[in-house]
Structures are given as structure tokens and as C-alpha cells.
Amino acid sequence: MTSPAETATRKTLRVVDDRFGSANFLRRNLNKVFPDHWSFMLGEIALYSFVILLLTGTYLSLFFRASSQEVFYNGSYAPLRGLKMSEAYASTLHISFDVRAGLIIRQIHHWAALIFVSAIFVHLMRVYFTGAYRKPREINWLIGVGLLTLAILEGFAGYSLPDDLLSGTGIRIAYSVLESIPLVGTWLAFFVFGGAFPGQDFIPRLYIAHILLVPGLLLALITAHMMILWHQKHTDFAGPDKTEHNVIGSTIWPGFAWKTQGFLFLVFGVSALLGGFAQINPIWLYGPYNPAVVSAGSQPDWYIGFLEGSLRLMPNIEWNLFGHTIDLNVLFPGIILPGIMFTLLGLIPWLERWKTKDHAYHNVLDRPRNKANRTAAGVLAIVFYLVLLVGGGNDVLAKTFDWSLQGTTWALRVLIIVLPLLSFYVTKRICLGLQHSDADLLHHGIESGIIVRLPSGAFIEPTKPLPAHRRPLLESGPAGHAEPAIPYGHAAPNGHAQPAVGTGAQADPADGGALSAAGRAIKDFFTEPASGPESPEDPGQP
Amino acid sequence: MTDEQPPPVRRPGPLRRIGRRAEPAAPMPAPNRAAEAQTPDPLAHVTVYSRTDDDPIEAKRGERIVAALFLLSAIGSLGFCAIWFFTSVSGANLAHLRRVNFLMGAALGAALCGTGAAFIVWAKRLMPHVKYVQEREPMHSTPEDELAAEKVVLDGATSMGIARRPLVLRSAGLALGVLGLPAIVALRDMGPALKDTLRTTAWTAGDRMVDINTGRPIMLGDLEMGGYVTVMPEGSTDTNANALTPTLLIRLRPGENRPLPGRESWAAADHVAYSKICTHAGCPIGLYEEQTHHMLCPCHQSTFLATEGAKVIFGPAARSLPQLPIMLDAAGYFRAQSPFHEPCGPSFWERG
Numbered sequence: 031m032t033s034p035a036e037t038a039t040r041k042t043l044r045v046v047d048d049r050f051g052s053a054n055f056l057r058r059n060l061n062k063v064f065p066d067h068w069s070f071m072l073g074e075i076a077l078y079s080f081v082i083l084l085l086t087g088t089y090l091s092l093f094f095r096a097s098s099q100e101v102f103y104n105g106s107y108a109p110l111r112g113l114k115m116s117e118a119y120a121s122t123l124h125i126s127f128d129v130r131a132g133l134i135i136r137q138i139h140h141w142a143a144l145i146f147v148s149a150i151f152v153h154l155m156r157v158y159f160t161g162a163y164r165k166p167r168e169i170n171w172l173i174g175v176g177l178l179t180l181a182i183l184e185g186f187a188g189y190s191l192p193d194d195l196l197s198g199t200g201i202r203i204a205y206s207v208l209e210s211i212p213l214v215g216t217w218l219a220f221f222v223f224g225g226a227f228p229g230q231d232f233i234p235r236l237y238i239a240h241i242l243l244v245p246g247l248l249l250a251l252i253t254a255h256m257m258i259l260w261h262q263k264h265t266d267f268a269g270p271d272k273t274e275h276n277v278i279g280s281t282i283w284p285g286f287a288w289k290t291q292g293f294l295f296l297v298f299g300v301s302a303l304l305g306g307f308a309q310i311n312p313i314w315l316y317g318p319y320n321p322a323v324v325s326a327g328s329q330p331d332w333y334i335g336f337l338e339g340s341l342r343l344m345p346n347i348e349w350n351l352f353g354h355t356i357d358l359n360v361l362f363p364g365i366i367l368p369g370i371m372f373t374l375l376g377l378i379p380w381l382e383r384w385k386t387k388d389h390a391y392h393n394v395l396d397r398p399r400n401k402a403n404r405t406a407a408g409v410l411a412i413v414f415y416l417v418l419l420v421g422g423g424n425d426v427l428a429k430t431f432d433w434s435l436q437g438t439t440w441a442l443r444v445l446i447i448v449l450p451l452l453s454f455y456v457t458k459r460i461c462l463g464l465q466h467s468d469a470d471l472l473h474h475g476i477e478s479g480i481i482v483r484l485p486s487g488a489f490i491e492p493t494k495p496l497p498a499h500r501r502p503l504l505e506s507g508p509a510g511h512a513e514p515a516i517p518y519g520h521a522a523p524n525g526h527a528q529p530a531v532g533t534g535a536q537a538d539p540a541d542g543g544a545l546s547a548a549g550r551a552i553k554d555f556f557t558e559p560a561s562g563p564e565s566p567e568d569p570g571q572p
Numbered sequence: 573m574t575d576e577q578p579p580p581v582r583r584p585g586p587l588r589r590i591g592r593r594a595e596p597a598a599p600m601p602a603p604n605r606a607a608e609a610q611t612p613d614p615l616a617h618v619t620v621y622s623r624t625d626d627d628p629i630e631a632k633r634g635e636r637i638v639a640a641l642f643l644l645s646a647i648g649s650l651g652f653c654a655i656w657f658f659t660s661v662s663g664a665n666l667a668h669l670r671r672v673n674f675l676m677g678a679a680l681g682a683a684l685c686g687t688g689a690a691f692i693v694w695a696k697r698l699m700p701h702v703k704y705v706q707e708r709e710p711m712h713s714t715p716e717d718e719l720a721a722e723k724v725v726l727d728g729a730t731s732m733g734i735a736r737r738p739l740v741l742r743s744a745g746l747a748l749g750v751l752g753l754p755a756i757v758a759l760r761d762m763g764p765a766l767k768d769t770l771r772t773t774a775w776t777a778g779d780r781m782v783d784i785n786t787g788r789p790i791m792l793g794d795l796e797m798g799g800y801v802t803v804m805p806e807g808s809t810d811t812n813a814n815a816l817t818p819t820l821l822i823r824l825r826p827g828e829n830r831p832l833p834g835r836e837s838w839a840a841a842d843h844v845a846y847s848k849i850c851t852h853a854g855c856p857i858g859l860y861e862e863q864t865h866h867m868l869c870p871c872h873q874s875t876f877l878a879t880e881g882a883k884v885i886f887g888p889a890a891r892s893l894p895q896l897p898i899m900l901d902a903a904g905y906f907r908a909q910s911p912f913h914e915p916c917g918p919s920f921w922e923r924g
Contacts, residue, residue, distance in 0.1 A: 061704075061706075062706070063704045063705065063706035098812075100812075127669065130656055130659070130660075130672075131656060131676060133669065133673050134673050134676045134677055134680070137673075138680075166711045199855055199871060202853070202854045202855060203853045203854065203855065203871060205854065206852070206853040206854040206917075206918040207853070209770075209918055209919070209920040209921075210918070210919065210920070211921075212921050213921055214921075215920060215921055216766055216770065216920040216921055216922055217763075217766065219920075220763035220764060220765075220766060221759065221760075221762040221763040222762070222763070223763065224762060224763050224764075225763055225764050225769065226769040226770065226815065226816075227815050227854070228812055228815055231762075231763075262711060263706075263708055271705070274708075275707060275708050276705050276706060276707050276708060277705070277706045277708060278703055278704070278705045278706075279703065279704065280702065280703065280704065281702075281704055284695070284699060285695050285699055285702075288691050288692070288694055288695035288699070289691070289692050289695045289696070291691055292687075292688045292689065292690070292691030292692035292693075292694075292695065293688065293692065294688065295684045295685070295687045295688030295691065296684070296685055296688035296689065296692070297688075298684045298688070299680075299681050299682075299683070299684030299685030299686075299687075299688055300681070300685070302677055302680035302681045302683075302684055303677055303678070303680075303681035303685070304677075305673075305677055305680075306673055306674055306675075306676055306677005306678055306680065306681060307674060307677050307678075320811055320812075321811045321812065321815035321818065321849075321856065322784055322802055322804075322811045322818035322848060322856050323856060323858075324855050324856045324858040324869075324870055324871065325858070325870070326858060326859065326870040327870070328870060328871060338872075341852075341853060341871075341872050341888060342872045342873060342887075342888065343888075344888045345888065346852075346874075346884060346887065346888050346889055346890040347890065348890030348891065348919060350924070353924045354921050354922070354923075354924060355919045355920065355921060355922075355923040355924060356921075357890065357918065357919035357920075359852060359888045359889070359890050360852065360853055360888075360918065360919070363888075391710075391711065393708060424873065425870065425873060435873060435886075436886050439873065439886075439887075
């Protein structure tokens with residue numbers, strides 16, 4: 031007995047297969063196993079916010095006019111009526127006030143852009159700290175760094191298009207940064223802007239870059255990124271039965287597909303809620319751009335903040351060599367420093383190989399603590415970046431806390447050197463400490479908190495053996511081969527026997543606690559519970 | 573239910589019991605069972621790793637939750653349309669606009685989050701929790717395949733004669749090398765030649781200074797002591813066309829101005845004029861502190877001292893703001909004595 035739906039499905043599959051020979055392909059790929067871990071969805075957030083950006087951006091492009099032509103505003107926003115402004119700004123006001131769903135779509139678009147760049151950042155950190163960029167995935171890392179760079183450019187281009195006072199100031203700074211490039215900079219600035227700042231050509235050119243060139247590149251690179259990921263299979267953390275040569279998880283069809291498409295809608299839904307409830311970039315409050323006007327406390331979108339900070343913290347060095355000006359105070363923070371940062375970021379897989387001489391394949395992820403130097407270097411980079419980001423708001427900081435602006439700037443100039451180095455050291459010590467506690471846990475079991483007096487009069491603290499399903503993760507690190515595992519119940523190094531604690535008498539300190547239970551509940555909403563076949567038949571803690 | 577297991581109990585997280593499936597997986601019905609029995613196992617290359625039982629009561633509850641979420645989503649979508657139809661957006665009323673935006677956000681959020689959550693709950697609660705294990709094939713090919721591929725590439729190259737025909741290779745290199753030039757040459761027209769655009773402003777000798785906002789000429793007495801105004805040359809007040817021209821006219825208190833050597837005659841009646849465009853990254857100098865005479869650029873906090881030729885006293889700017897020599901005409905209006913003596917705005921390679 032076959033249902034009509036089944037017949038229809040079979041028929042469709044046959045029709046496709048007759049033309050493309052797709053049955054084998056379909057079978058293999060629908061049965062592909064994808065590992066479950068919440069951190070593997072960070073990249074998905076980036077992907078889905080890109081989809082949202084394409085959809086909402088297309089809607090906005092129906093109404094936006096990328097033109098610097100000056101018009102007198104006569105739309106429905108009264109405070110600006112009669113003012114001279116560019117058509118770009120006027121049409122953005124039109125979208126916000128006279129297109130019925132315009133404001134919310136504009137705000138969703140802007141929020142999704144912030145989510146897009148943020149998700150890429152967090153995804154990149156996940157990949158870095160777990161060592162997922164190692165062979166064979168170096169090229170995909172490089173593509174990812176390219177995607178991050180393009181995403182930042184795309185975001186900057188997007189929020190600059192309305193030609194309001196805030197974003198116009200950003201474009202002015204970008205022009206100066208272009209001008210600072212030795213030899214070709216001035217020509218470059220003239221070519222990009224069609225002459226001296228601001229000119230009539232830049233907004234239309236920026237628009238084409240924002241809606242065609244950069245998104246096209248993003249789309250191509252995202253496709254490559256995904257195809258490579260698909261082909262190479264996903265990495266996974268160490269766990270019961272997991273090896274370098276297998277993947278354990280759910281199949282694409284139906285579990286993963288259903289969950290991931292649900293996730294797409296959730297990301298879209300959260301963007302919509304933000305667009306509805308959280309105002310963003312209220313350009314009507316800034317007014318149209320005017321090269322002679324600026325407002326205090328001008329802040330770019332967060333992902334440009336580090337450049338703003340580097341420009342603010344840079345000491346005022348300018349050279350005059352052989353009749354030419356090299357304004358290092360703009361060139362270094364605006365071009366050289368970000369150039370170094372992104373080059374180093376892209377080269378990480380090769381730098382690590384050069385240092386470790388590790389040419390092996392790696393499909394099992396590292397725990398950050400087990401690679402103390404890598405983790406410490408990553409924290410160093412993050413802290414450096416954060417000091418730059420904070421530097422981008424030194425005026426806000428000084429005003430909020432009533433500090434001296436000069437003092438704040440000087441403090442940050444010192445901190446940008448000291449704090450990263452300090453954080454490297456501290457992180458490394460923390461990692462090594464965690465490695466020690468892992469080794470302790472693995473070889474001596476879990477502390478029970480009970481002191482037992484033996485008949486001989488000696489006091490010992492008995493330990494509870496580590497549950498079997500927790501061992502593989504710990505064994506994957508240096509603790510796994512630091513010293514031979516002491517079988518449970520045998521003599522401890524101190525010569526005392528280690529009696530077992532009654533099961534259920536004590537909550538496992540590493541498993542218990544309301545907070546970690548809540549964390550598990552959130553994690554388990556998206557992924558399969560982290561259990562293996564060896565999970566003990568535990569009656570459950572009350 | 574042939575197994576003798578007790579009814580499965582749902583527990584949170586890793587404690588959930590992993591066991592054998594309680595009932596055989598629903599066999600895929602086929603039009604032709606005999607034929608299907610001979611087809612290879614659809615899960616041939618993956619193995620079931622673990623599987624949790626599903627509680628039929630829980631499943632029933634899950635079903636209701638999924639349906640409720642889908643319903644919520646549908647209500648959200650229809651609600652959005654209703655809001656769109658029954659409200660008129662008018663920027664004249666910001667509070668109304670905000671309310672509409674809130675409602676639209678809530679409706680759209682419910683529509684999207686409802687569907688999203690429904691799909692996830694569907695997968696989590698109604699589908700069997702099966703874990704599969706799949707072998708990873710090595711990323712590299714077999715040595716035979718590698719050798720074969722290398723041979724194909726090299727044989728092809730040999731038949732092209734790349735190594736044997738240097739003339740062809742070099743001429744091809746030449747042709748491909750210059751092929752990009754037309755594109756670069758064609759792009760040349762994106763912008764004009766430099767000329768003196770960056771070195772000059774709209775100021776010429778004798779220009780009257782007018783208020784940038786009102787266009788009114790500035791007279792002696794218009795500014796109070798410690799006051800300042802942004803000025804443009806009369807007749808060239810379009811800041812988009814003259815972005816480097818905006819100038820600050822500041823009235824210092826008598827005796828406060830300490831002119832640089834050679835600039836003793838550049839002030840007029842305790843008034844001094846400096847370019848408003850920061851020498852660092854080109855933002856306008858937005859703040860003037862009357863008491864300290866600090867001129868501050870709000871973009872990167874470069875600070876200039878108005879009483880001493882606008883020299884840099886803090887921040888990333890390296891050069892003083894260019895000073896405009898000014899004078900008072902017979903009628904008491906401020907005028908430029910001459911154009912700026914150096915380029916205004918940020919540095920550039922050719923500035924020298």
C-alpha cells in the first residue's frame with residue numbers, strides 16, 4: 031500500500047535521476063554524518079545572516095537612490111523638510127518614513143550586518159582556538175579570512191551609503207587614509223572618488239561595490255568555503271569512540287536538515303525582533319553630510335572601531351623625505367597595521383606548521399587548554415584588538431568616567447603594548463594549570479570532599495572514578511600520556527589506597543550545579559545530548 | 573514492543589538512556605518489495621552508533637508544541653500583513669512610527685521564530701535520536717591515482733611543447749602580460765589628474781568672509797570675545813564643491829595672540845583665522861574651548877592651540893592648522909589678505 035505522497039516523491043526522484051543520475055549522489059550526501067556541537071553553528075549564523083542581508087538588501091534597493099545629486103527634502107519627516115541634501119540621504123529618509131515596511135527592513139538589514147560580521151569573528155575564534163585550520167583545512171581558513179575582510183568592507187560600504195553626517199565623516203577619513211599611501215595614494219583617492227573629496231561619483235560607485243562586486247565575491251567564496259567543508263567533512267572534538275578516521279553525529283537527512291533550516295528562521299526571527307524593538311542607525315537624527323560639520327562622539331559600527339582606535343592612539347609622526355610627505359600617523363594605523371594583522375591572521379596555519387613542524391592530518395579538534403602557546407597567542411591577539419576597539423571610543427570613555435582625554439589616550443598607548451604581553455603570560459599559565467587539573471582528574475579521579483580516617487590512623491581523601499564517557503576528551507590532551515593511568519582502587523603515588531565513594535552519595539562536582547544544568551539545557555536544544563553508548567545507567571540526581 | 577525493557581524515561585542531557593531501538597525501524601514501503609529487498613542498504617556507509625527511545629506520550633506532547641509553534645508563525649505572518657494594511661506610516665508622527673515598527677517587529681519575529689523553533693522541536697522531539705558513525709576516507713588519493721593524474725598533466729604539457737618551444741612560451745608570456753593593460757588604461761578616466769586641487773582652496777586675496785550657515789558677511793563686533801564662527805569666502809559657500817575651504821574665524825582676547833615669526837600681520841583686531849579641516853584625517857575641527865583656546869577635532873582628538881599659530885598640542889595630527897591672513901576693510905568687514913600659504917587638509921605624497 032503506497033500513499034500518493036510516496037508515489038509522487040518516488041516519481042520526482044526518478045525524473046531527476048533519469049536526467050542527472052543523481053540517486054547515488056543523493057544517497058551519499060543525504061546520509062552524510064555531521065557532528066553535533068553548539069560551536070559548529072557559529073558559522074551557520076554567519077551564513078544565514080548573509081541570506082537575510084541578500085533578501086532585505088534587495089528590498090531596500092527597490093527604493094534607494096545612489097546619487098549625490100542635491101535635492102530639497104519634502105518628505106514626511108518635518109524637522110528636515112526644506113533642507114538641501116543628497117538624493118541618497120533623501121531616499122534613505124523616504125525608506126524610513128514613507129515606505130510602510132521600510133524602516134523595519136532597513137533596521138533588520140543593519141542588525142543582520144552586525145550579526146554577520148560578529149558571527150564571522152566568533153566562528154573564526156572557534157576555529158582558531160580548536161586548531162580546526164590545520165591540515166587539510168588551511169585553504170578554507172584562508173578563504174575564511176578573505177570572507178572576514180570582505181564582510182568588514184561590505185559593512186562599511188553599506189552604512190556609508192545613506193550619506194548622513196556620521197557615515198560621511200567615515201568616508202572623509204577613508205579618503206585621507208587612501209591619500210596617505212606613498213607614491214600612488216593621491217591618484218588612488220582621485221580615481222576612487224572621481225576627484226577631490228567628496229565629489230559626485232563616490233556614492234554611485236560605492237553602491238555598485240556594495241550590491242554587486244563585494245556580495246558577488248562573498249557569495250563565490252562562501253560557496254567555495256561550504257563545498258570544501260562538505261568535501262573534507264567536519265572536524266569534531268574528542269569523545270567516546272571518536273577517532274581521526276570517523277565522524278559521529280546525525281545524518282544530513284532528516285535531522286540535521288530540519289534543525290539547520292529551523293536555525294535559519296530563528297536567526298532571521300531574532301534579526302526581525304531586533305529590527306522592530308532596537309533602533310539602529312537613526313540617520314534622521316544625524317542630518318545630511320556636510321564637510322564642514324561634525325558631531326562629537328562620532329562612532330563607527332563596531333567592526334570598524336579597531337581602525338578608528340588605531341588612528342586615535344597613533345602618535346603624530348610625519349616624515350618629509352626628498353620633497354615627499356609620508357604621514358605615518360595615518361598610513362601606519364590605517365593601512366600598515368591592519369595589513370599586518372590580516373596577513374598574520376591568514377598565515378596562521380603556515381606559521382604554526384613552521385613552528386611545530388606538524389605535517390599530519392588533523393580531524394580531531396584540540397581543547398584550547400592543551401595548546402597553551404596557541405591559546406595564549408590567540409588571547410594576545412584578541413586583547414590587542416580589544417585595546418584598539420576601546421581606543422576607538424577614548425572620548426566616550428573619558429566623558430563617561432570623567433577621565434582626562436589625554437590621560438586615557440596615553441594609558442591606552444601603554445596598554446596596547448603591555449596588556450597583550452601580560453595576557454599571553456596569564457593565559458599560558460591558566461592553560462598549564464588546567465592541564466594539570468585535567469591530569470589530576472584523569473589519574474586520580476574526582477575529589478569527593480570527604481576525609482576518611484583509615485584504621486591505621488592516616489587521613490585520606492577518597493576520590494570517585496571519572497565516568498568512562500568523560501575520559502576520551504581528557505585523554506586526547508597531554509594529560510592522556512603524561513603519566514600512566516592509575517587503575518581505580520590501586521595504590522596512589524602517596525602509598526595510600528584509594529577507596530571508592532559510594533555512588534550517588536556525592537554529586538559529581540564537574541557535572542552538577544544549576545548553572546551547568548542550564549547550560550546543558552540550552553546546548554541540548556540545538557544538538558544531540560552528549561552521550562555515548564557507555565553512559566552509565568544513572569538513576570539521576572534529585 | 574517485543575523487548576522486555578521498562579518504558580523509557582525521558583531525562584535531561586547526557587543521562588538519557590542509550591539503548592536498542594524499542595521497535596524495528598519502520599520499513600520503507602515500496603511498490604515492489606522484492607526489488608527493494610535487493611537494493612543495497614541505504615545506510616551502507618554509515619552505521620547506527622546509538623539510538624534513544626522515544627516516549628509515545630512525550631511524542632504526543634511534542635506534536636502539539638510543534639503545531640502550536642507553526643500556528644504562532646502563521647498568526648505572525650498574517651498579523652504583519654494586517655498591520656501593513658491598517659496603518660499609514662507617516663514620519664510626521666514619530667511615536668506612531670515607533671509603535672508600527674514595534675508591532676511589525678513582533679509580528680515578523682513571531683512568524684520567523686515560530687517556524688524556526690517548530691522545525692527544531694520537530695527534529696528534537698519527534699524524530700528518533702539516532703547517532704551514526706561514518707568513516708572518513710583519507711583526503712589524498714591512492715598513489716596510483718596520484719601518479720596517473722600527474723602523468724596526464726605532464727603528458728599534456730609535453731605535447732604542448734612548453735619546454736621545447738621557448739619562442740612560443742615567451743611570446744605567450746608577453747601577450748598575456750600586456751593583456752591586462754587595456755583594462756588599467758581604461759580605468760584611468762575614473763578620476764581627473766591631480767593638478768592643484770589639493771593645494772588650493774576657494775580663498776583668494778580680498779575675499780569677504782561670510783558665515784557658512786547664513787551667508788552673512790562678518791563684521792568687527794559680530795563675534796564676542798572668545799567667540800568663533802565657521803566662514804567661507806563670499807560667493808563660494810558650497811562646501812561640497814570646496815571641501816577644504818571651511819575656515820574658523822576666532823576672536824581672541826587682546827594680547828592673547830602670540831603670532832609666529834613672519835605672521836605678525838596675519839591677525840586683524842585680535843581675530844585669527846585657521847583652516848577648519850584637520851591636518852590628520854580631514855575631519856572638521858568641531859570644538860573650540862574658549863578658556864584654553866584648544867581647538868579639538870572630535871574624530872581623533874587632535875588638539876590645536878589657537879593662540880600660537882594653531883600648533884598641535886595633542887593627538888595624532890602632525891602639522892599645525894594652516895593660517896589664513898586676514899584684514900579688516902574700510903567698512904569693517906573681515907577679508908582674506910591672500911589665499912592660504914600651504915595646502916589645507918590631510919597630508920598626501922605630493923604635498924612636500
